Amino acid sequence: MPRRELLTSSERLELLAFPTDEGELIRLYTLTKTDLAFVRQHRGDHNRLGIAVLMSYLRYQGRVLAGDERPHGPVLDIVAGQLGIPVDVWDVYAERDATRRSHLLELLPRLGMEQFGTRHYRSISVWLDPTALQTTRGIVLAQTVVNELRRRLIVLPPVAVIERLCAETMTRAQRKVFALLTEDLNLEQRTKLDQLLEQREGSPYSALSWLRMPPGAPTPRAVLGHIERLNAIRDLGLSLEVGHKLHQNPLLQLAREAGQTAVYQLKEYEQARRHGTLVALMIETAATLIDEIIDLNDRLIGSFFTKSKNKYERAFAEQGKAINDKVRLYARVGAALVDAWEQGRDPFAAIEAIVPWDSFSASVKEAAELARDQDFDAQDLLVEFRRLEKEAEKLLTGTT
Incomplete structure (x- = not known):
């Protein structure tokens, strides 16, 4: 059965609301010379005010005043002011329902309108x-x-x-919508959809609940778990292109309502509604999973680089004294070599005058171990690179 209560109380008021701008009200409810001439053909102030208000309501609201309804205050003021008639005269007109009906029959052909039937x-x-x-x-x-x-x-x-x-x-x-979503389903696919509402083997959750689990922290396990969920949806064999047959709004609404509905309630839906709802939910869940997998992967890669950078900075801090010692030693050696060159002395003797040759040779090897690449980049410390490479491969395989 169709829903009877479609609008809220505020929406009902909004549906037939008058403009709130005074200038707009005056523009809409100002009577023309022809209108005034027509109104003045009627005898008595109450009839003139009554038919003028009815005409204004029909023309701009498109409706008839109910028998017990008093006109909108600002509209009544505007119309009465143009006629030079006191507003209170309306109360006299309101008591005469037969006159109001007679005026309505007179106004409809004049305005080219007809009653709703x-x-x-x-x-x-x-x-x-x-x-x-x-x-x-x-x-x-x-x-x-x-x-x-x-x-x-x-x-x-x-x-x-x-x-x-x-x-x-x-x-x-x-x-x-349900017919469009389910028209291509075969018996096997319908069976698989119904199985989503059953408890998953080895788990306290239904298969549907498992598919819609949040991703959690950005870990390789979380990425793989989401890829497994995405593949489970693909194994249903649904044509996700069915979503292109429909406007996005009802599709999203169906998926949103299904996400807020308990599994036992989904089981109670009649078949077309149940399967259509699950197809809509799977289309939306697949799209959400892909977005979350990409986000997880981005955050995971970011965490790899952050760990690598932190490791690099810790290592640099720990090696700081050794690097400083080497810099000071090579500054002294460099100064001795420059002086030996300028005075024509033996450079090797100049070095050995500062540090024994074996110690100098060992310090060169230590310096090579302490040195970073030309770009001073931390990527060479990315010890989990192979792991990162594997995760990227799984991501590309799982989302394409």
């Missing part, structure tokens, strides 16, 4: 179908109906009727 209900309902396939918001559908009825110069029915029309159209649209 069964044929309009059916026509608008069918016309609304494409919009109902694009949105799941009741207020959007209701406002679309109101705008179309105004455009066609059809008097708006009560809001309850508009709600019912939109609810029935949404129900038809939902059935169409």
Whole structure:
């Protein structure tokens, strides 16, 4: 059965709300000379004010005032002011329902409007179908109906009727969505979808709950776990392209509702709804898993580089004294060599005057071990490079 309560209380008020800008109200509800001449053909201030207000409501609101409804205060003030009639006169007119009905019959042909009937209900309902396939918001559908009825110069029915029309159209649209999502499923795929709602072997969770588990911390295990989930969805053999047959809004809404529904409740859905809902959820879950796998991988690579950098900085700090000793030694050796060159002395003797040759030779080997590459880059300390390479290979295989 279609849902009866489609709009909230505030949305019902919003649907037929008047402009809040005073200038806009004056622009809309200012009577023309022709309007004034027509109004003044009627006898008595109460009749003139009454038919003028009814005409204004029909023309700009597209609806008839209910028998017990008092006009919107600012509109009543604007219309009464133009006629030079006190606002209180409305109370006299409101007591005469027969006069109001007579005026309505007089106004409809004058404004080129017609009363809403069964044929309009059916026509608008069918016309609304494409919009109902694009949105799941009741207020959007209701406002679309109101705008179309105004455009066609059809008097708006009560809001309850508009709600019912939109609810029935949404129900038809939902059935169409389920049909589009499930029309290509074979018996094996339907069986696999139902198995998602059963407990996973060796786990306290259902297969569906397992597929939708959050990724957790960025670790190789988390990446592999998500790739396994993605492959499990691919093993269902669903054509994920089915999502292109539908507007994104109902697809996301179905997936969101399914994500908030307990497994036992999904089991109770009739077959078309259950399978359609699960297909929508799998399409959305697959897309989410790919995004999360890429994010996990980015964060994991970032952690590898951070660890490598920290290791490099620790090693550099630990080797600082040795590096400083070497720099000071080579500064002295360099100065001795420059002096020997300038004075024509033996350079090797100059070195041995500062440090024994065996010690100098050993210090050169130590310096080579302390040195970094030309770019002073820490990547050569990336001892987990092979592990990183394997993870990248798994990522590319799992997400393509």
